[in-house]
Amino acid sequence: xxxxxxxxxxxxxxxxxxxLRAGLNSAAAATMATLRVRFYSLRxxxxxSILLTLGVIAVAGTAFAGTTGALLAxxxxxxxxxxxxxxxxxxxxxxxxxxxxxMAAGALSAAxxxxxxxILLQTGFSGLFAGVGLFALVLASTGAFLGVAQSTTGLAIAxxxxxxxxxxxxxxxxxxxxxAPRAELRQxxxxxxxxxxxxxxxxxxxxxxxxxxxxxxILLAAALFFIGRTVVRIPFxxxxxxxxxxxxxxxxxxxxxxxIRLVRGSLIVAMTTGIGLLLDATIPPNEESAWLLAYxxxxxxxxxxxxxxxxxxxxxxxxxxxxxxxAGLYAIIVGSAAVLLTVQLVGALRRGLAWTLIKLAAPxxxxxxxxxxxxxxxxxxxxxxxxxxxxxxxTPPQLLELLQSGSLFVAGGVVVVVLLGIxxxxxxxxxxxxxxxxxxxxxxxxxxxxxxxxGVAVAAVVVGLPLVAVGVAAAALCVWDVGEFGATLxxxxxxxxxTLRAETVHASGSVLYCSVGAxxxxxxxxxxxxxxxxxxxxxxxxxxxxxxxxxALLAILLTRV
Amino acid sequence: xxxxxxWHGALIGGLLLTVLGVLIGAEGLLVVALAALVVVGLARVxxxxxxxxxxxxxxxxxxxxxxxxxxxxxxxxxxxxxxLPDLRVSEDLPESLTxxxxxxxxxxxxxxxxxxxxxxxxxxxxxxxxxxxxxxxRRNLASTLGSADVVTPDGTTTFTCxxxxxxxxxxxxTIQFVGETPTNKGGSGVxxxxxxxxxxxDPLNRIDWNQYARSGTLSTVEYRLERAVTVVFIIDDRAxxxxxxxxxxxxxxxxxxxxxxxxxxxxxxxxxxxxxxxLSGEWVxxxxxxxxxxxxxxVIETAEPTTNSLLESTERNSDKREASTDNADQAVxxxxxxxxxxxxxxxxxxxxxxxLVDDGIVEYAEQCSSYGHAVxxxxxxxxxxxxxxxxxxxxxxxxxxxxxxxxxxRGRNTAVADWNLREPLLLELQRLQRRWAR
Numbered sequence: 001x002x003x004x005x006x007x008x009x010x011x012x013x014x015x016x017x018x019x020l021r022a023g024l025n026s027a028a029a030a031t032m033a034t035l036r037v038r039f040y041s042l043r044x045x046x047x048x049s050i051l052l053t054l055g056v057i058a059v060a061g062t063a064f065a066g067t068t069g070a071l072l073a074x075x076x077x078x079x080x081x082x083x084x085x086x087x088x089x090x091x092x093x094x095x096x097x098x099x100x101x102x103m104a105a106g107a108l109s110a111a112x113x114x115x116x117x118x119i120l121l122q123t124g125f126s127g128l129f130a131g132v133g134l135f136a137l138v139l140a141s142t143g144a145f146l147g148v149a150q151s152t153t154g155l156a157i158a159x160x161x162x163x164x165x166x167x168x169x170x171x172x173x174x175x176x177x178x179x180a181p182r183a184e185l186r187q188x189x190x191x192x193x194x195x196x197x198x199x200x201x202x203x204x205x206x207x208x209x210x211x212x213x214x215x216x217x218i219l220l221a222a223a224l225f226f227i228g229r230t231v232v233r234i235p236f237x238x239x240x241x242x243x244x245x246x247x248x249x250x251x252x253x254x255x256x257x258x259x260i261r262l263v264r265g266s267l268i269v270a271m272t273t274g275i276g277l278l279l280d281a282t283i284p285p286n287e288e289s290a291w292l293l294a295y296x297x298x299x300x301x302x303x304x305x306x307x308x309x310x311x312x313x314x315x316x317x318x319x320x321x322x323x324x325x326x327a328g329l330y331a332i333i334v335g336s337a338a339v340l341l342t343v344q345l346v347g348a349l350r351r352g353l354a355w356t357l358i359k360l361a362a363p364x365x366x367x368x369x370x371x372x373x374x375x376x377x378x379x380x381x382x383x384x385x386x387x388x389x390x391x392x393x394x395t396p397p398q399l400l401e402l403l404q405s406g407s408l409f410v411a412g413g414v415v416v417v418v419l420l421g422i423x424x425x426x427x428x429x430x431x432x433x434x435x436x437x438x439x440x441x442x443x444x445x446x447x448x449x450x451x452x453x454x455g456v457a458v459a460a461v462v463v464g465l466p467l468v469a470v471g472v473a474a475a476a477l478c479v480w481d482v483g484e485f486g487a488t489l490x491x492x493x494x495x496x497x498x499t500l501r502a503e504t505v506h507a508s509g510s511v512l513y514c515s516v517g518a519x520x521x522x523x524x525x526x527x528x529x530x531x532x533x534x535x536x537x538x539x540x541x542x543x544x545x546x547x548x549x550x551x552a553l554l555a556i557l558l559t560r561v
Numbered sequence: 562x563x564x565x566x567x568w569h570g571a572l573i574g575g576l577l578l579t580v581l582g583v584l585i586g587a588e589g590l591l592v593v594a595l596a597a598l599v600v601v602g603l604a605r606v607x608x609x610x611x612x613x614x615x616x617x618x619x620x621x622x623x624x625x626x627x628x629x630x631x632x633x634x635x636x637x638x639x640x641x642x643x644x645l646p647d648l649r650v651s652e653d654l655p656e657s658l659t660x661x662x663x664x665x666x667x668x669x670x671x672x673x674x675x676x677x678x679x680x681x682x683x684x685x686x687x688x689x690x691x692x693x694x695x696x697x698x699r700r701n702l703a704s705t706l707g708s709a710d711v712v713t714p715d716g717t718t719t720f721t722c723x724x725x726x727x728x729x730x731x732x733x734x735t736i737q738f739v740g741e742t743p744t745n746k747g748g749s750g751v752x753x754x755x756x757x758x759x760x761x762x763d764p765l766n767r768i769d770w771n772q773y774a775r776s777g778t779l780s781t782v783e784y785r786l787e788r789a790v791t792v793v794f795i796i797d798d799r800a801x802x803x804x805x806x807x808x809x810x811x812x813x814x815x816x817x818x819x820x821x822x823x824x825x826x827x828x829x830x831x832x833x834x835x836x837x838x839x840l841s842g843e844w845v846x847x848x849x850x851x852x853x854x855x856x857x858x859x860v861i862e863t864a865e866p867t868t869n870s871l872l873e874s875t876e877r878n879s880d881k882r883e884a885s886t887d888n889a890d891q892a893v894x895x896x897x898x899x900x901x902x903x904x905x906x907x908x909x910x911x912x913x914x915x916x917l918v919d920d921g922i923v924e925y926a927e928q929c930s931s932y933g934h935a936v937x938x939x940x941x942x943x944x945x946x947x948x949x950x951x952x953x954x955x956x957x958x959x960x961x962x963x964x965x966x967x968x969x970x971r972g973r974n975t976a977v978a979d980w981n982l983r984e985p986l987l988l989e990l991q992r993l994q995r996r997w998a999r
Contacts, residue, residue: 437570447570454574454593461589469589473596477571481604484567485647485704489668492649492698498679499668505646506670509702517600524599525592 027093041496044503045486046147049479053144053449056475060456061137064463069115069134076112077141079105080430083423085149087163088156092362098160099167099366099420103374106419109426112138120282128282133459140452142430143445152444157431161424162341163363168420170367175413179402185410188402195396204330207321209300214277216320217270218432219329221263225435226336228259233343267436273299367416375412384411442491446483450476466525474518481510562609562699562706571597607703613641614671616650616695616714623720627811627819628941628982630661630682631720635695637679639671646670647700650679653693658683659809685722686811687818692718722811756780791834791847791906794821795929797915797922798839800866804918804943806982807956813916814866816941820980821914822861824939829854836909838901840925841867847906898925902932910935916943917966917977918959926975938970938977945982 042050054074061070083105086098116131123130146152179189206212231252240248280296297303305317319325348356378384388403403411439447453476460469485506489499575597582590614637621632635652639645652665663681671677695714700707756769759779769780796817797803803813811819821837828835829849836847837857843864845856905911911934915922930936944952944960952960967977 451570454597457593457596458578458590461593462587464589466589466592470592470596473593474600477597477600480571481567481704488704489649493651493664493666493668495664495666497664497666497668501670501677502647502649502668504670505644506702506704509646513600513603513703517596517603520599521592521595524595525588528591528595 023093027091027097030089030091030094042147043486043490044500045482045489045507048503048507049446049449049483049486050144050147052475052482053140053453053479056453056456056472056479057137057141057144060453060460060468060472063468064130064460064465065115065119065134065137069119070137072108072112072115073134073137074141076105076108076138077143078145079108080138080142080426081145081149083164083427084146084156084160087160087363092358095163095359096362096366096369099164099170099363100370100373102160102164102167102423103370103416103419105426106421106423109138110419110422128279129459129462133456133463136452136455136459138452139433140449140456143447143449143452146445146448149445152434152439152448153441154431154435157427157434161427161431164420164424164427166360166363167367167370168417168424170364171371171413171416171420173364174368174371175410175417178407178410178413185402188398192396192398192402195398199396205323205326207301207323207326209302209321210281211274211277212301212320213299213304214270214274216326217266217273219326219333221266221270221432223329223332223336224259224263224266226333226340228256228263230336230339232256233340264436264438267432271436367420370420371413371416372409373412374416375407375409378412378415379408384408384415387415440484440487443480443484443487446480446487449483450480452476453479467522470518470522470525473521474514477517478510478514481514482507485510562701562708565700565705565707567704568601568604571601575601604703604705607701607705608643609706610645610647610699610701610708611639611641611643612699612708612710613643614639614645614648614697616697616712618692618714618716618718620717620720623717625685625720625722627687627722627815628684629722630684632680632682633665634678634680635667635714636676637669637671638676639673642673644670644672644702645699646702647704649698649700651696651698653696654683655690655693657688658685658690659806661808661810684810685720687722687815689719689721755783757783790828791836791909792828793836793838793847793905793909793911794825794828795901795911795913796821796837796839796860796864797913798841798864798866799921800868802840802915802919802922803866804916804959806943807945807952813918813941813943814864816943816980816982817914817916817939818861818864820939820941821912824912824914825857825861826854829857836906837861838904839864840898840901842901844901844904847909898928902928905929905932905934907933910937912937912939914939916941917963918943920966923966923970926970927973930973930975936975938975939980940967940977941980942982 057074058070061073065073079101082101083098086094086101089095089098112134116134119130119134120127143152175189179185236252237245237248276296276299280293280299283293283296285293298307301317301321305313307313308316345356348359375384378387384403388400391400399414403414434444434448437447437451453472457469457473457476460466460472482503486503489503493499575594578590578594579598582588582594617636617638619634619636621634622629625631633652635650637648637650647668648671649668650666654660654665661682661684663679665681665683667679669677669679692714695712697710697712698707699710756772757780759768759781763781767782769782772778772780798814803817805812806816825835825837832849834847834849835853835857837843837845837860839860843860845853845860847853911929913922913926913929913936915938917923917938917940926936926938942963944956944963967979970977
């Protein structure tokens with residue numbers, strides 16, 4: 001029998017507390033150091049474009065989405081930025097904290113979507129564009145907060161998504177550990193998982209005509225993307241004789257180039273048809289919108305089958321509406337992702353076993369800590385009960401029963417899993433957008449901010465704020481001009497050479513151009529608009545989709561593959 | 562000038578919105594489209610940047626001492642009548658040069674007929690260096706047109722960093738020749754030392770007549786006796802005894818050699834018999850003549866860090882001694898370090914020049930001291946990096962261990978001139994002189 005003296009107990013608990021405190025201090029110090037580096041590395045051009053973007057978001061966002069909408073958008077952008085930056089940190093503690101920020105990003109993303117849906121339901125057709133403007137605000141604020149952080153690459157977003165998924169695994173692990181020892185809860189949980197899995201499988205394999213066309217092309221793009229990433233890992237050239245290797249490499253490169261084009265093309269088709277289907281699903285049918293709905297409804301597979309030329313339409317619909325093909329695409333995506341992750345993990349473990357395990361453990365702990373934190377806070381403020389009450393109708397009842405009967409940490413864990421899932425979805429959407437528009441490597445965040453502001457300008461026009469729109473459009477161009485200029489300076493003159501004079505001269509010129517552009521555009525608009533008469537609906541619709549196609553082609557040709 | 566593709570996105574967006582606005586009758590879209598198209602149009606018609614500029618490079622010192630910063634100044638002059646709104650100048654420095662302050666690149670704008678300057682500091686190891694051409698990238702105000710020029714600037718293109726000489730104070734172990742090293746003895750000299758009772762035969766010009774007028778007794782003025790010394794500078798040229806500078810610049814061997822050279826030539830000019838030895842076996846007998854100077858020059862010129870040093874053979878031999886005590890006498894006999902000790906002139910001073918990065922040189926200084934030589938150590942402090950704000954953990958440990966070695970030597974009455982590289986060598990030598998005077 002061993003006797004444990006009170007002093008020993010105290011010492012042990014003290015040491016644990018001290019370790020925890022030291023760990024938290026270290027994480028806070030790392031975060032502050034990262035932020036300090038970010039702030040210190042900002043140049044005049046960066047500050048100019050960031051502050052201009054945030055200023056425009058504050059003014060224009062409030063003008064057409066209200067203070068709540070603007071604040072939600074800025075909050076969402078900030079939390080997404082913190083998630084991206086911190087989950088990409090090499091400090092494991094910072095990446096663990098990044099998972100906690102991911103929860104906030106998920107919650108705010110859900111709030112933005114809910115707010116956009118609310119506007120849409122309240123105001124109809126123009127509400128749709130107000131919602132789009134809200135997403136554009138999120139995009140712009142994300143770009144502004146990212147600043148010079150190189151976190152707008154596909155790889156950085158993929159890494160963030162992976163960290164968040166590991167956080168989800170941590171939260172699921174906690175739920176499992178709490179549920180497994182209790183037979184009743186275990187049965188409930190098993191039933192909830194089976195039900196949720198069944199619902200998810202039905203949703204993913206669904207070929208509902210409302211979305212089938214768009215989701216098929218999204219799946220196709222994802223499958224092509226993952227196939228390409230997997231094929232890159234296979235050293236084909238080593239299988240060839242030495243004299244034929246260069247030819248083999250050239251062929252592989254050619255195939256990869258076209259694969260990337262196909263991925264981008266599929267995503268553009270998915271987005272274009274997706275917008276059309278969204279319009280079809282959300283715009284209330286009336287005289288004003290009848291002409292548009294007459295064409296958008298053609299994107300539904302049941303309508304497409306009727307109007308499309310016989311062999312082509314049937315073939316297209318049979319492919320797009322085939323559940324087995326979808327299942328095959330999912331299998332390719334999941335299989336390729338698993339292969340990639342395994343190869344990546346094995347490589348990382350070979351390079352440094354302990355470090356890799358620590359880096360994987362950090363988001364895992366982040367997910368668990370988030371579940372515990374949310375469980376306590378959710379119980380304290382009655383948030384969990386509120387979430388159960390307001391759960392969507394599709395939520396499996398077994399899951400709700402589990403939340404009600406399980407411990408507060410189980411409820412917290414489930415909510416964390418949902419929030420982190422939303423965060424992953426947001427990151428995937430952001431990554432898809434970045435792949436489609438092919439952001440420049442050196443000025444990705446500036447481009448994101450500028451595109452977001454341009455989207456806000458378009459939305460402002462549709463909701464009837466043309467003066468705000470012209471100002472925001474000019475600001476978007478100015479943000480791009482000054483921000484990109486600073487980025488090229490940083491790339492061409494590394495270190496911190498003095499560049500203030502060049503940057504101020506350029507920023508002054510840019511403000512001048514954009515101001516003149518805005519005033520000129522406004523004057524031209526006042527002169528030209530009375531002369532414009534809309535053409536017939538059929539011509540307009542053909543022009544609409546034709547111009548979308550031409551824009552897509554131009555984008556593919558002019559941007560680097 | 563080349564066209565830069567910065568506005569493709571705005572152009573595509575503007576055209577698309579124009580088409581959409583016209584086709585679907587959403588006239589509001591036209592205002593956004595027009596804003597984009599007008600800005601793109603204005604940017605396209607922005608005039609190109611002039612190439613009428615001139616760049617001149619000047620150096621604050623074309624013959625710096627090792628470790629001494631050199632300020633490089635680039636003067637950019639716009640000779641055209643148009644503004645240069647964006648000029649990005651990059652200097653491709655030779656690899657061994659280190660920028661310690663500022664940046665070798667600059668992005669600036671120059672008004673018509675105006676000029677601007679940009680300065681930065683570099684430090685160099687020993688050798689001759691040639692500046693290359695400058696890469697200059699120009700852009701117009703809207704940054705839609707750009708070009709890259711390779712420009713040969715006017716002004717200085719080369720500079721040399723070499724070992725130069727200054728004074729090194731020596732300790733009071735003199736020989737019986739008149740020199741310029743002050744002693745604590747009275748005699749003939751320049752500086753007042755004391756007065757004493759008159760002795761018959763004292764020169765009349767040294768009688769203190771003021772004292773005689775006041776008290777009526779004769780006394781003789783004595784001046785500080787200045788004697789020559791014999792001094793041997795031992796240069797630590799072991800490869801294992803040297804390190805690279807933290808943050809770049811000359812390594813510890815260059816700085817050690819530089820410090821030794823400064824001391825040696827001054828010593829010769831003061832009339833001291835000066836010799837030099839290296840731990841790799843080079844030896845120049847102490848002397849003051851041209852022949853000695855020439856031989857010292859040869860040693861300094863050809864000195865390189867080596868793995869074949871006498872001290873290392875001492876260490877190897879001591880290892881052998883530990884391994885086989887039977888052969889102890891033979892090992893001592895073959896000891897190169899001891900051989901050097903025996904060659905040192907009796908009553909001669911020893912100045913060991915070393916960065917003190919290991920314990921071997923400390924043991925050797927103790928050996929010299931035990932043979933009756935007054936030992937001084939002149940040591941460049943390589944743990945104070947230039948242009949480095951925070952030291953790594955390894956460097957901090959290295960600094961602590963070096964401080965321990967210095968403390969150990971000073972505790973055994975060995976004067977150590979700890980040369981902080983951020984200060985001129987002369988300052989540390991003066992500190993050393995003050996310490997000796999006590």
